[in-house]
Amino acid sequence: MFPHRKRENIGARMLKVVGVSLLFFATARGDAQVKTQPDEQARILTLESAWNQAVQQKDASALKMLLAPDLIYVEYDGTLMSRAQYLASMQSPSLQPVRIVNESTNVRLYGAVAVVNGVCREDSTKNGKPYTFRERFTDTWVRRGDNWVCVASESTLIAH
Amino acid sequence: MPPPDRNILALEHAWDQAQERGDPKGLATVFDNALIFVDYDGKVLTNAEYMARVKSNNTHMAQIVAEQMNVQIFGDTAIVVGTYRVKGVENGSPYLRRGRFVDTLVLTGGHWICVAAATTPILH
Numbered sequence A: 001m002f003p004h005r006k007r008e009n010i011g012a013r014m015l016k017v018v019g020v021s022l023l024f025f026a027t028a029r030g031d032a033q034v035k036t037q038p039d040e041q042a043r044i045l046t047l048e049s050a051w052n053q054a055v056q057q058k059d060a061s062a063l064k065m066l067l068a069p070d071l072i073y074v075e076y077d078g079t080l081m082s083r084a085q086y087l088a089s090m091q092s093p094s095l096q097p098v099r100i101v102n103e104s105t106n107v108r109l110y111g112a113v114a115v116v117n118g119v120c121r122e123d124s125t126k127n128g129k130p131y132t133f134r135e136r137f138t139d140t141w142v143r144r145g146d147n148w149v150c151v152a153s154e155s156t157l158i159a160h
Numbered sequence B: 001m002p003p004p005d006r007n008i009l010a011l012e013h014a015w016d017q018a019q020e021r022g023d024p025k026g027l028a029t030v031f032d033n034a035l036i037f038v039d040y041d042g043k044v045l046t047n048a049e050y051m052a053r054v055k056s057n058n059t060h061m062a063q064i065v066a067e068q069m070n071v072q073i074f075g076d077t078a079i080v081v082g083t084y085r086v087k088g089v090e091n092g093s094p095y096l097r098r099g100r101f102v103d104t105l106v107l108t109g110g111h112w113i114c115v116a117a118a119t120t121p122i123l124h
Helices: A011-030 A036-056 A060-066 A083-089 B004-021 B047-056
Strands: A069-073 A097-110 A113-128 A129-144 A149-159 B031-038 B044-046 B061-073 B075-088 B091-106 B111-121
Touching: A011 A036, A011 A149, A036 A060, A036 A097, A036 A113, A036 B047, A060 A069, A060 A083, A060 A097, A060 A149, A069 A083, A069 A113, A069 B061, A069 B091, A097 B031, A097 B111, A113 A149, A113 B031, A113 B091, A113 B111, A129 B031, A129 B091, A129 B111, A149 B075, A149 B091, A149 B111, B004 B061, B004 B075, B004 B111, B044 B047
Parallel strands: A069 A149, B031 B111
Antiparallel strands: A097 A113, A113 A129, A129 A149, B031 B044, B061 B075, B075 B091, B091 B111
């Protein structure tokens, strides 16, 4: 199993935690005002980028801020994981993510629910062997207080 | 009034039956117009494309069995995760697929509507 959205960057762990915290502050500070739909869509996409950033640095603390404790996560091979299992899977030392890019994203808002569909390309190595795949993901975010958290994520390999 | 998870499971079973019958009529009120469906091979279908496919039943799904389903409610959002097994014939060749799906439903006007659905083959 190749856990997705994983990259390695040992050097900047503390910087990343601070960065994600600041991101949360920055995205939440305008909640006293009326947010427009484009504002919220941009906010969700920022959180998606933060997720990729946190994964590439294997930062469980940052990911815990983005992912609901009761997250439902389905890996590209059909494996069902809880948040704890997902966080544990990304710590595998044999996995060396090199590059993860969201090639496309689309956000749909339903009040306090946001659904993101997108395509992610991952270049990594597993046990020293390089691999590349593209997967289509569906993430569901819900607003909890001033923040959005992801409650469900599913990935499917693109076979065509 | 039945609990929401029972309503949602009933909706999911009706969905399976509609696919087997190739009759999407009952699904029209269940799917959001902006529904995005991600198929097991990563193809994306809009609501209209998905409904057309159910109607044509061009994958000739003879039997769909939901092996397990679990509903998790997050306020006005429900996430259904489950596994299924489907038998059919495609391009003259029989197939048997097993996959895991995640459906996202939103409570709107007292009704649950599906806004996103995705399936992933179980490879292990």
